[in-house]
Amino acid sequence: MIEISITKEMIPVQQSDETQTNNGSELQFYGRVRGIEDNQIIIAIDYEYYPGMAENELQKLGEKTIDKFAISKLSCIHRVGKIPVGETSLRIIIWSKHRRAGLDAMEWFISQMKKDVPIWKNAILKDSSKISSKCQC
Amino acid sequence: MIRLHVLNFSLVKDALGKKNIIITMNNGVTVKQLLEKVRAMNKQKLDGLPIRVAVNQLYVNENYTLRNEDQVALIPPVSGG
Numbered sequence: 227m228i229e230i231s232i233t234k235e236m237i238p239v240q241q242s243d244e245t246q247t248n249n250g251s252e253l254q255f256y257g258r259v260r261g262i263e264d265n266q267i268i269i270a271i272d273y274e275y276y277p278g279m280a281e282n283e284l285q286k287l288g289e290k291t292i293d294k295f296a297i298s299k300l301s302c303i304h305r306v307g308k309i310p311v312g313e314t315s316l317r318i319i320i321w322s323k324h325r326r327a328g329l330d331a332m333e334w335f336i337s338q339m340k341k342d343v344p345i346w347k348n349a350i351l352k353d354s355s356k357i358s359s360k361c362q363c
Numbered sequence: 364m365i366r367l368h369v370l371n372f373s374l375v376k377d378a379l380g381k382k383n384i385i386i387t388m389n390n391g392v393t394v395k396q397l398l399e400k401v402r403a404m405n406k407q408k409l410d411g412l413p414i415r416v417a418v419n420q421l422y423v424n425e426n427y428t429l430r431n432e433d434q435v436a437l438i439p440p441v442s443g444g
Contacts, residue, residue, distance in 0.1 A: 257444050279417055280443075316443070341441070344436070345442070346442050347443070
């Protein structure tokens, strides 16, 4: 099962799902906006995306991940727009029977997302100027 | 002639100064030829920048033949997360 979404709203912390009784592993990953980008102090990141294609690419990536690894469920929310330092930009949760498949799937999903999903970072400095962030693949 | 709706993102948008542009080209034009034309618009800023292309929201290669009214996205290296 795959749940994918892109939102302009804050991403809430997710309580552990104790109904997943067949899955011994639940991994939650939160990506947050750092206060330093390219050795400069920033106040936020403005995430630009390609509406429609970004969702489709995330969905396709989720399907590939489920096919490639022994995981049961993958949930991914990516926030876009202006996100202040410290707030969550990305939340991924993966449920699997055993931890190894979940850990491998998480690493692979994030690495592929940073290659294929049309989302870009623009860091905003204190003086409101912007710098396009380089991919830290 | 065909008319292409070109969407520019991130560094490509910065270089060309516009989010959307309409480009008219000859029938049978490929993605490679479109990229050559776009790079010629602002060679300095786009020089050396890898650009992937999506047509109607699907990635295509440089040999893909474009059609009238295609939506063509110019996608520089992505950086989500």
